[in-house]
């Protein structure tokens with residue numbers, strides 16, 4: 137019996153093999169994860185929380201290195217909508233990432249060196265299959281719910297499509313069922329920034345990463361997580377305190393130094409090759425294409441209930457993408473709740489204080505209890 141009221145970083149090596157969508161077999165499969173709460177004797181209270189592109193398993197406990205609160209501690213924790221007093225909560229670092237699960241920085245048993253670009257290309261569905269292997273290991277059969285935002289929402293959609301009998305409810309926030317040309321275009325700019333950095337060296341950078349390229353990639357991506365109104369409210373055209381030199385190409389505008397800060401701090405916490413692999417997995421995501429070209433087909437085999445939330449200023453995954461999913465769920469005869477929330481903060485609103493989002497998720501999860 138697993139009995140952890142509070143988050144505890146763990147790591148498991150599963151023998152596998154895991155057959156990936158690209159055809160490769162991954163073995164062993166390393167998974168870093170945290171659990172909170174107690175698995176009920178009937179196993180019926182498990183909730184899987186899925187993280188976004190650069191997230192990790194520390195969803196509700198302080199990050200072990202920075203001490204910052206868990207990235208979704210506003211939604212997950214004692215007295216929150218996902219509550220360890222009621223739920224057995226699992227959050228795992230996704231396949232391809234760099235926080236302890238198998239990815240390009242994992243040591244390749246065949247060479248004794250990091251896989252780097254020899255790591256197989258992965259998909260969102262591969263991430264979900266790895267999570268299913270972890271749940272098997274933890275003795276979890278059917279999930280009470282799977283919950284995720286952004287790329288976490290893609291996993292939450294992929295779960296009932298991939299394992300129709302293993303999930304009773306899915307909460308999909310600020311997400312999409314496919315990457316659009318614009319989404320792919322922004323990711324490609326970031327990947328090219330990484331690959332154009334001479335330090336990238338085809339991925340074999342070891343202890344001297346392509347920091348400049350990764351930082352620029354994050355700066356470009358971060359703009360897509362915000363909104364014009366949010367940036368205007370926070371920075372407008374405000375300048376830094378100028379020195380005697382006046383005009384020039386230092387970070388004169390505050391928004392510039394903010395973006396540079398976001399880029400530099402990202403390099404401290406994320407691996408460049410993982411960035412390539414995970415953005416690629418998101419670009420390949422097209423749930424309709426995986427199901428004969430019709431999104432409704434993805435949901436026909438499941439009896440899961442769905443809750444979708446979008447934000448009106450999210451131009452990365454705008455509300456129209458959520459509506460597209462709602463129409464497909466309706467066509468498949470699935471029960472779905474959908475709400476568009478108002479926020480000035482763009483896509484990343486799901487990570488910020490969002491009382492309305494909490495109320496919606498709380499009400500939905502209580503209804504499917």
Ligand SMILES: CC(=O)SCCNC(=O)CCNC(=O)[C@H](O)C(C)(C)COP(=O)(O)OP(=O)(O)OC[C@H]1O[C@@H](n2cnc3c(N)ncnc32)[C@H](O)[C@@H]1OP(=O)(O)O
Pocket residue numbers: 186187188189190191192207286288390391392393394395397401484485487488
């Ligand atoms: C989704 C998952 O699964 S987890 C992964 C999610 N985490 C991330 O994406 C981390 C990076 N993203 C962010 O910080 C996102 O904006 C959010 C939504 C998570 C946080 O938003 P906010 O709390 O509004 O933080 P904000 O965007 O204002 O950034 C604050 C930082 O910018 C710095 N900053 C603010 N203004 C400036 C400026 N003019 N010049 C330089 N730095 C500045 C602050 O000092 C602060 O630095 P710190 O994070 O090192 O303490």
Ligand SMILES: N[C@@H](CCO)C(=O)O
Pocket residue numbers: 188189190191286287361484
């Ligand atoms: N800002 C979040 C969401 C991006 O989709 C992240 O970096 O993971």
